[in-house]
Amino acid sequence: MIYTGSSILRKTLTMILAGGQGERLFPLTKDRTKPSVPFGGKYRIIDFTLSNCLNSGLRKIYVLTQYKSDSLNKHLYEAWNIFNPELNEFIYSVPPQFKISNNWYLGTANAIHQNLNLIEDEPYEWVLLLSGDHIYKMDYLKMIQYHIEKKAHLTISAIDIPKEQANRFGVIEIDEQFKIKSFVEKPSNPPTIPNNPNSSFVNMGIYVFSADIIKEVLLKMEANKIKNHDFGKDVIPYMIKNNYDIFAYKFVDENKKDTPYWVDVGTIDSYYAASMDLISVNPHFNLYDNEWPLRTKQLQYPPAKTVSHEGERVGRAFNSLISDGTIISGGLVERSIVGFNVRVNSYTYVTDSIIMDNCKIGRHSRIRRTIIDKNVNIPEGTEIGFDIEADRKRFTVSETGIVVIPKNYVFNSK
Secondary structure, eight states, X not given: OOOOHHHXXXXXEEEEEOOOOOGGGTTTTSSSOGGGSEETTTEETHHHHHHHHXXXXXXXXXXXXXXXXXXXXXXXXXXXXXXXXXGTOEEEEEOOOOSSSSOOOOSHHHHHHTTHHHHHTTTOSEEEEEESSEEEOOOHHHXXXXXXXXXXXXXXXXXXXXXXXXXXXEEEEEOTTOBEEEEEESOSSOOOBTTBTTEEEEEEEEEEEEHHHHHHHXXXXXXXXXXXXXXXXXXXXXXXXTTOOEEEEEOOOTTOSSSOOEEEOOSHHHHHHHHHHTTSSSOSSOSOOTTSOOOOOOXXXXXXXXXXXXXXXXXXXXXXXXXXXXXXXXXXXXXXXXXXXXXXXXXXXXXXXXXXTXXXXXXXXXEESEXXXXXXXXXXXXXXXXXXXXXXXXXXXXXXXXXXXXXXXXXXXX
């Protein structure tokens, strides 16, 4: 059978795994799940996966939630409630419901296993499985078409990286036709790509399953009492051992840069580095691409503005991202990302920092290499990021010295 793009989209169900605790991102994940962490001033991390879905034409989406999902559920409702059920489009969040046991989701594959009824509700041909906590641009339709052309049971999206870096990931070994021969988690000696001995294929956590196969495999493993909690550790090795047709799909980056961009902001330092990249002269990740729009919640704030020009009291922002509703009143902001409705008051200096929504920076304060989460009032004359040892006594400080002030933090009054 020959499938058109529109018929493929109608027959594809998308399931996004968005329940991760994000422990290494603490305290940004103190009250929210990792996919809900703000990024780039106005976005949430999950917005990039969902924007990929929208730009790929996929409009049948379940988001599987688990830990601290209040913020994520609120964001999905307020930002992504754009699909029309009359056209059989939808986006729903699905928490653990103890459908097959008294357990929460025990891993990526177990989350799907507990929700096989959602796959059976309609005559879907393919199931696209995604992670909600990576930042990249990808046309998923191209991957599904590749899956169909290969007559694959499972297709895994893979990105090639230098061999010496691959031991931090799940590594895929392929033959000349891109059929997967083995899959190894964090190998000491990663297998390389044929005819490319300096690079390895690593698993991106993006899967296309034929719908009947994912049901068959998970139920067969359960019947035979074979652990089936995780795709990387359990299901994929089982399928390879039992000769299922599994192929690698080489990641096609819609970011259109010389180097493919796919980032897991799993730690404070990687989150900070990916954020600071956005304000560079030529960032690796392009937010300003009209051909690949990035969607998020649009808050009804007035435009950002700078005010005051009296001697040293000058409102200025250089090499920074400034979101709506923010007022820089007589202070200096440089190389920073500022969220919605932030007030930077007079004689204040903010550099190399991330300030999230609804924060107020008091007069004569100095802020450097600091992430300030939402709803924090910085008292007048406060210094953060200049004396790391003093900062460690009050706040979380990363390995590279990034200070993190948690959401709703209240400073002691002097």
